[in-house]
Amino acid sequence: MFSSIDNVIEKLSKQKYIADRRIGTLVYLADKLGKPILVEGPAGVGKTDLAKMIAQASGRELIRLQCYEGLDEAKALYEWEYSKQLLYTQILKDKIGEVMTGAKTLDEAVNRIYKQDDVFFSEKFLLPRPLLKAIESKEPTVLLIDEIDKADSEFEAFLLEVLSDFQVSVPEIGTIKAKHTPFVVLTSNNARELSDAIKRRCLHLYIDFPDLSRELEIVRLKVPEAGEKLLKELVEFVQEIRKKDLKKTPSISETLDWARALTLLNAKGLGEEQVQATLNTILKYEGDIQKAQRELEHFVAKKRAEQAGIVVPEQEKKDFLN
Amino acid sequence: MDDKILEFVGILRKNGIRVSAAESIDALQVLEEIALEERGVVKDALRGALVKRRIDVRPFDELFDLYFSQLGEVLGDPTEDLANRLLKGGTPELENLSKLLQGTISELEGELSELTDALLRGDRSKIEQMIREASEEANIGEVQNVLQLGRVANRIRQALNLDGVEVELNKLKERLKGKGMPEDKLEEIFRHLEARLERLREAVREFVQRQLELHHYEDLNKMRDSHLLNRPLYQLSAEDVQRMKDVVQRLAERLKSLIQIKRKHLKRGKFDVKKTIRKNMQHGGVPFELVFNDRVIDKPDIVVLCDISDSVRNVSRFFLQFVFSLQELFNRVRSFVFVAELGEATRLFQEFEITQAIEKSLWGDVVNTYAHSNYGLAFEMFHRDHFSAIRSEKTHVIVIGDGRNNYNKANEWVLREIQNKAKSVVWLNPESRSSWGYGDSEMLKYLPYVDKTYHCGSLEDLSHVIDELITE
Numbered sequence A: 001m002f003s004s005i006d007n008v009i010e011k012l013s014k015q016k017y018i019a020d021r022r023i024g025t026l027v028y029l030a031d032k033l034g035k036p037i038l039v040e041g042p043a044g045v046g047k048t049d050l051a052k053m054i055a056q057a058s059g060r061e062l063i064r065l066q067c068y069e070g071l072d073e074a075k076a077l078y079e080w081e082y083s084k085q086l087l088y089t090q091i092l093k094d095k096i097g098e099v100m101t102g103a104k105t106l107d108e109a110v111n112r113i114y115k116q117d118d119v120f121f122s123e124k125f126l127l128p129r130p131l132l133k134a135i136e137s138k139e140p141t142v143l144l145i146d147e148i149d150k151a152d153s154e155f156e157a158f159l160l161e162v163l164s165d166f167q168v169s170v171p172e173i174g175t176i177k178a179k180h181t182p183f184v185v186l187t188s189n190n191a192r193e194l195s196d197a198i199k200r201r202c203l204h205l206y207i208d209f210p211d212l213s214r215e216l217e218i219v220r221l222k223v224p225e226a227g228e229k230l231l232k233e234l235v236e237f238v239q240e241i242r243k244k245d246l247k248k249t250p251s252i253s254e255t256l257d258w259a260r261a262l263t264l265l266n267a268k269g270l271g272e273e274q275v276q277a278t279l280n281t282i283l284k285y286e287g288d289i290q291k292a293q294r295e296l297e298h299f300v301a302k303k304r305a306e307q308a309g310i311v312v313p314e315q316e317k318k319d320f321l322n
Numbered sequence B: 001m002d003d004k005i006l007e008f009v010g011i012l013r014k015n016g017i018r019v020s021a022a023e024s025i026d027a028l029q030v031l032e033e034i035a036l037e038e039r040g041v042v043k044d045a046l047r048g049a050l051v052k053r054r055i056d057v058r059p060f061d062e063l064f065d066l067y068f069s070q071l072g073e074v075l076g077d078p079t080e081d082l083a084n085r086l087l088k089g090g091t092p093e094l095e096n097l098s099k100l101l102q103g104t105i106s107e108l109e110g111e112l113s114e115l116t117d118a119l120l121r122g123d124r125s126k127i128e129q130m131i132r133e134a135s136e137e138a139n140i141g142e143v144q145n146v147l148q149l150g151r152v153a154n155r156i157r158q159a160l161n162l163d164g165v166e167v168e169l170n171k172l173k174e175r176l177k178g179k180g181m182p183e184d185k186l187e188e189i190f191r192h193l194e195a196r197l198e199r200l201r202e203a204v205r206e207f208v209q210r211q212l213e214l215h216h217y218e219d220l221n222k223m224r225d226s227h228l229l230n231r232p233l234y235q236l237s238a239e240d241v242q243r244m245k246d247v248v249q250r251l252a253e254r255l256k257s258l259i260q261i262k263r264k265h266l267k268r269g270k271f272d273v274k275k276t277i278r279k280n281m282q283h284g285g286v287p288f289e290l291v292f293n294d295r296v297i298d299k300p301d302i303v304v305l306c307d308i309s310d311s312v313r314n315v316s317r318f319f320l321q322f323v324f325s326l327q328e329l330f331n332r333v334r335s336f337v338f339v340a341e342l343g344e345a346t347r348l349f350q351e352f353e354i355t356q357a358i359e360k361s362l363w364g365d366v367v368n369t370y371a372h373s374n375y376g377l378a379f380e381m382f383h384r385d386h387f388s389a390i391r392s393e394k395t396h397v398i399v400i401g402d403g404r405n406n407y408n409k410a411n412e413w414v415l416r417e418i419q420n421k422a423k424s425v426v427w428l429n430p431e432s433r434s435s436w437g438y439g440d441s442e443m444l445k446y447l448p449y450v451d452k453t454y455h456c457g458s459l460e461d462l463s464h465v466i467d468e469l470i471t472e
Helices: A005-014 A021-033 A047-058 A082-091 A093-100 A106-115 A130-136 A153-165 A196-200 A212-222 A228-242 A252-264 A273-281 A286-307 B002-014 B021-033 B039-050 B054-068 B082-088 B092-107 B114-121 B124-137 B146-160 B162-178 B183-229 B238-267 B273-283 B313-325 B346-351 B354-362 B375-389 B412-421 B443-449 B459-471
Strands: A037-040 A061-066 A078-080 A126-128 A141-146 A167-170 A174-177 A183-188 A203-206 B268-271 B292-294 B301-307 B332-338 B342-344 B395-400 B424-429 B452-455
Touching (some): A005 A021, A021 A037, A021 B021, A021 B039, A037 A047, A047 A061, A126 A130, A130 A167, A130 A174, A212 A228, A228 A286, B039 B054, B054 B183, B092 B162, B146 B162, B146 B183, B238 B313, B301 B375, B313 B332, B332 B346, B346 B354, B375 B412, B412 B424
Parallel strands (some): A037 A183, A141 A183, B424 B452
Antiparallel strands (some): A167 A174, B332 B342
């Protein structure tokens, strides 16, 4: 799928996903070794997007399994289509009658119907869910198991079989083995600790909020219409505010929203009135917004001072050794 | 290389990071796929294969740096030959000086020791290698704790013969002076050399420290935490309180996930006939899918009465932090604080962030903290103003205090009424049971009206109490 770490980064950036070296390394390795990759990190840093972009970059189909509390095998793997089976037996009543004619004893009748068993428990009546779909697929796929931490721990145990052998056993049919190992991405928000068994099978990637230059790059790429001065100030401010003690720190997607909103309002920098009013695009709690407003005033004042050209002259040293 | 990785895995394990055999095989595999020249990539790859818990990430990073790093950064600058460096100055004067220096050094050829030579030439790897050799000689393996650090470092310095180096440098200085090197330049060159020597001394200490950390990384960290867990709460310094907050936060997280699991098992209720029939209409009434009722689990109400006089303040502090960190597990939490008068602090917790709210309520934002404890008065005020906070049969009342009443009226009748109305009354006392009832302690009078009492001296005790409260 990928030929080198740089190749990963390049292909992803073509899909407008800025990957740093760490992400590139791990994706490359996961691909090479055929291991699932477990992505953890705070909400809104692009964990799910990573999987989507890997699929797009490699031209594979993305199969997504969204986890939630109470998710079970029937929803994740496969399900027998009971209503279809019932419908067919109704329609085929005559045919069944035919099969049964001439049976003298109950025993014989049971045996005859038993022989027809396979018809009703064949793949025709099997409804494949994401996991089975990924395994059955004739083309290689990218399988995204999203928010695995939301699922129950029993489900996790069940995933182990799938992830280690890439095969699924359906009792009535037998074992179905994957033709191509899918590229598996699991994401977790750390709502609970995952079991060691599942972690052991994965390569682990922790994505944190990006640093200044990377976030700048991301915003520039995704909101190309925004002015450069606005971008710089905005990203700097968001980075600044993430260090503060907030109830909910703004994520990348919120930075993007803010950048879009301000561009629409024609703001050229953070010093303008609209900015105060749009703070609620990045912050979702009243207390946070108030804190941020104070922060914003400082920030703007500082910027003004810098622009006014108050530059501290650096002292020149004339020491021939140092 | 493989050996080196396996040894590193050994060190990780020794320091409390769980690495399974399968994972160490992964580590070897990933390294086959990447170029080893790029240090960052190697680190990322190994981290991805070996470290799966977020709390292990930092230890891993630090241990990686310790294990795979050279002393380069500490040794700092001496990467350049001193004479060459002078040459770079560009002026004819400096060029002459450089020649003079070089000539003198080669004159002294046989007399200078290896280390002095390396120092003059700025040969960093040579210096590093010598430190390693000297530390073998000085038995670095026996460093067990920080106290021995200085001693072992000194032994290594002796093995390196740093004093000898100094003597040799002085000799060089004399020789240069004799050859007519101007005084001020000479001074400057030797200031620089001295700095190099000083960094070398530093580096030795740093090296020993790294070895110690590498092998005892976790011990050093863990010692601090477990120490805090069992430490009597009234003996904490301001710095301890700061660290303790993190510990409480972590304990609360752990407790929360435990409790959520327990709750989920309790949740599945009775078989629901009506819903099952409705759900299976699509299958012609054949019950393929069964439906169960969710059992409604009552989240408890909590009313906390905290004594915040000096003697109990820390217990109150951490208990409040606990309770409010776990707020979503309760239906409603109301907290009252008192010394003599009683006041409600719940509002503070809605308006401020937890730690801030605690500090505010403990330091006089709600009631006067400079009074003498008076449980009787506080109870009476609670009965008069806030008795409706107790919803019958739903509320747990928790009193935190030592019961030392300064010989005031005890008013135990309030507690009796509270007990009649509330689901339970729990008393947490930081004093041990043996001292209850002595001096001005009124605990024995209150005891008949309390369902459960706990001696609550340390954080460990606190977390047990909370666990019991929520899951019973």
